[in-house]
Amino acid sequence: MTLASLQEELDDLSSRGLYRSCRKVEALEGGRIRVDGKWLIHLASNNYLGLAQHPRVIRAAKEALDRFGMGAGSARLIGGTFPEHEALEEELARFKQTEAAVLFPTGYMANLGVLTGLLKAGDLVIGDRLNHASLIDAARLSSATFRVYPHGDAQRLEKTLRLHRRGHRRALIVTEGVFSMDGDLAPLTELVSIARRYEAWLLVDDAHATGVFGQNGRGTLEHFRIPSGGILQMGTLSKGLGSLGGFLAGPREVIETLKNKARPFIYTTAPPPSCAAAALEALRIVKEEPQLRSKLWAHVKRWTRALKEIGLHLISEESPIVPIRVGANGDTMGLARALFEGGVYAPGIRPPTVPAGTARIRTSLTALHTEADLEEALAVFQGVTSGDV
Numbered sequence: 115m116t117l118a119s120l121q122e123e124l125d126d127l128s129s130r131g132l133y134r135s136c137r138k139v140e141a142l143e144g145g146r147i148r149v150d151g152k153w154l155i156h157l158a159s160n161n162y163l164g165l166a167q168h169p170r171v172i173r174a175a176k177e178a179l180d181r182f183g184m185g186a187g188s189a190r191l192i193g194g195t196f197p198e199h200e201a202l203e204e205e206l207a208r209f210k211q212t213e214a215a216v217l218f219p220t221g222y223m224a225n226l227g228v229l230t231g232l233l234k235a236g237d238l239v240i241g242d243r244l245n246h247a248s249l250i251d252a253a254r255l256s257s258a259t260f261r262v263y264p265h266g267d268a269q270r271l272e273k274t275l276r277l278h279r280r281g282h283r284r285a286l287i288v289t290e291g292v293f294s295m296d297g298d299l300a301p302l303t304e305l306v307s308i309a310r311r312y313e314a315w316l317l318v319d320d321a322h323a324t325g326v327f328g329q330n331g332r333g334t335l336e337h338f339r340i341p342s343g344g345i346l347q348m349g350t351l352s353k354g355l356g357s358l359g360g361f362l363a364g365p366r367e368v369i370e371t372l373k374n375k376a377r378p379f380i381y382t383t384a385p386p387p388s389c390a391a392a393a394l395e396a397l398r399i400v401k402e403e404p405q406l407r408s409k410l411w412a413h414v415k416r417w418t419r420a421l422k423e424i425g426l427h428l429i430s431e432e433s434p435i436v437p438i439r440v441g442a443n444g445d446t447m448g449l450a451r452a453l454f455e456g457g458v459y460a461p462g463i464r465p466p467t468v469p470a471g472t473a474r475i476r477t478s479l480t481a482l483h484t485e486a487d488l489e490e491a492l493a494v495f496q497g498v499t500s501g502d503v
Contacts, residue, residue, distance in 0.1 A: 132464055155490060157460040160352070161356055162322075165356030165357075165399060165406075167356070170398075172392075174394065178392075179388045184386060196390070198391045202391075202394045203217055211332065211341075214368075216362055216379065218362075219383070224378075225251075225360070226377075228252070229249070229288070230255050231375040233286060235257040237284040237285070238258060238278055239256060239259070240260075240285070240286070241253055241288040242265055244293055244469075245288060258282075258284075268304035268308060287317065289305060289316075291320040291334030292322040292326075297430040297433045297435030297437055297476075298430035298432050299433070300318070302318065306340055316346065317345075317348060318334060318345060320348060320349045321350040324353070325355055331401075342363075347362070357393040358386075359389055359390070410481045414433070417479055421495065424492070434478055434480070435477075437475070438475040441472065442473060446462035446475065457494055460476070460477050462474070462475055463476045
């Protein structure tokens, strides 16, 4: 492939409103962000509880840095397992009410590790059509037969299992608990029943629910009051817990299998001990400061109600992820630019991240926002949309 042909592809992306580039974050303060020298209300963060800026989390990371330095220096099975890793895995297992847990450097690698570590040719994996890219990539790399069911459609899932379950050694249903771009919830009660009927495993990617959903912040299983036994719960440390990393919590046999067979665990340098220490402290705060979760949900209720009152089309209103549907790529990016000029940071989301024709402004709320932040952001939205979106 020549460089000229690459430039042609880039030009094509640009002409279709799909060209992407990074904006440099210069500073963060409360619910605001400074980009290009300008302070804006930050509506694009997954730091739902504000724990990435919590003094206790920062202090825990600093103490681990002083003890061990920056990097782990090795893969977990060679020389990269530190006390913070083991303590965090034990606490995550207790928090998720499972037998054991295992850490990965990122949530993306956790999903790759789980599916490729547990499945092979002759197995079956069935995923929701709107699953995160990491689940889709993991299913394809697993060598298992891969089938997709329409978003949230439990009946179609069961039909797919009825047609394809026989003849496959293992079957795994994979879904996000909270879908990252739509903000809606999977029908987990139905999925659990279907998994049991067809002797299939269920993997719930709770990246956007850990710390946020449920009475104690344990995630979507707690939200739906579903016992955790036998269910595989993936999560990240980088959203509600404000650090970096991914994990799987589940039966001990599954966790031990992953430690022995998951390539992203075996062949990757371990997460820095400072990140594990930060996440461990964040878990303590989730338990000790439920008011952070209460404040977040109060913001969600106020924000969704206000956006609907000014005539915006919300894709869902079930989570701190509140996407506003626009449709066309160009219109979406034009709205994002207008919001930026008005003082709101809420980038446009376009294909292939979302299906064609469903480009949107994805807003996300955190406990760091104040009521004044949301009132100011709402005024900007109202000013730039005039109720026409």
